Amino acid sequence: MGPAEQLKCLLEQIAFAAQEASGCAGQFDFGSGQRTANHQCVPRRLPASRSVEAAQVAQHIRPDNAPALRELTERLGSQQIITVRRYASFTRRFWARDQRTLRVQFFGNFSSALRQRLLDHFNAWTSGVTIHFDETRGRGDVRIGSDHSGNWSYIGTDALLVSPHLPTTNFDGLSMDMDDEVFGSIVQHQAGHALGFPNRSLDASLHVNLDRQRLYQHFEQLLSWQPEDVEQHVLGSTDGTQGELIPPLMQWQLPDFVWQQPPPARQLPLVTDTDLQILRRVYASSDHDL
Numbered sequence: 001m002g003p004a005e006q007l008k009c010l011l012e013q014i015a016f017a018a019q020e021a022s023g024c025a026g027q028f029d030f031g032s033g034q035r036t037a038n039h040q041c042v043p044r045r046l047p048a049s050r051s052v053e054a055a056q057v058a059q060h061i062r063p064d065n066a067p068a069l070r071e072l073t074e075r076l077g078s079q080q081i082i083t084v085r086r087y088a089s090f091t092r093r094f095w096a097r098d099q100r101t102l103r104v105q106f107f108g109n110f111s112s113a114l115r116q117r118l119l120d121h122f123n124a125w126t127s128g129v130t131i132h133f134d135e136t137r138g139r140g141d142v143r144i145g146s147d148h149s150g151n152w153s154y155i156g157t158d159a160l161l162v163s164p165h166l167p168t169t170n171f172d173g174l175s176m177d178m179d180d181e182v183f184g185s186i187v188q189h190q191a192g193h194a195l196g197f198p199n200r201s202l203d204a205s206l207h208v209n210l211d212r213q214r215l216y217q218h219f220e221q222l223l224s225w226q227p228e229d230v231e232q233h234v235l236g237s238t239d240g241t242q243g244e245l246i247p248p249l250m251q252w253q254l255p256d257f258v259w260q261q262p263p264p265a266r267q268l269p270l271v272t273d274t275d276l277q278i279l280r281r282v283y284a285s286s287d288h289d290l
């Protein structure tokens with residue numbers, strides 16, 4: 001690597017660290033839940049200034065990532081002005097239907113057993129479709145690291161805009177000692193993001209049991225979000241992909257303190273047939289648009 005490349009790499013790493021420190025993707029103490037501790041997902045996004053470029057890349061890779069005008073007017077209302085940024089935010093981030101392999105590169109110290117266990121859970125998603133995750137020693141489409149705080153992943157093709165020196169997915173504290181259900185639920189959720197699914201808004205039946213103030217507080221600390229952002233992304237409309245195209249597994253995971261009553265014993269989410277049906281709609285070979 002020449003001096004100019006080294007400097008670029010260093011600057012990218014500084015920008016990346018600054019993003020984490022600003023709270024945009026920062027760490028958060030999720031409390032003392034035994035089975036759920038530290039397994040929540042911290043959404044990871046490109047800077048807003050790159051959203052239009054990211055949407056262009058996504059549409060270039062797969063034209064039906066672009067939202068139909070009908071879909072936009074249904075969701076925004078016909079009186080709304082559709083700005084370029086808004087259009088970009090509604091653009092999906094799925095990989096091409098004919099993409100066979102997503103190459104997975106590991107950064108840092110992952111034992112071969114841990115790499116295999118991670119890949120097995122990434123591939124829990126790929127039954128019945130041609131796309132699958134495969135390890136590479138070269139440059140990965142998905143680059144897995146463990147040096148950052150939180151569990152997160154860029155959404156689908158957004159990974160293409162991340163510097164190759166940096167991870168696109170991070171796991172915080174995964175180990176071979178973990179129970180397979182806990183390990184799987186953490187990894188499979190992030191694999192869903194790597195495939196292009198954003199978080200899914202909370203089912204309406206759960207809203208009544210939420211403590212709104214604590215929920216707002218949680219997202220203010222986690223992502224510097226305003227209450228209206230929480231209403232839109234966590235409770236209401238989704239992050240730009242039709243709700244019906246987001247598997248239930250991708251539903252937001254919230255810490256216990258945001259609930260008024262402790263929620264009923266939750267099963268840790270793992271890929272189910274319902275999730276796979278949605279995945280096949282997105283990735284099975286078909287001439288039909290989404």
Ligand SMILES: [Zn+2]
Nearest residue numbers: 041042189199
């Ligand atoms: Zn998530």
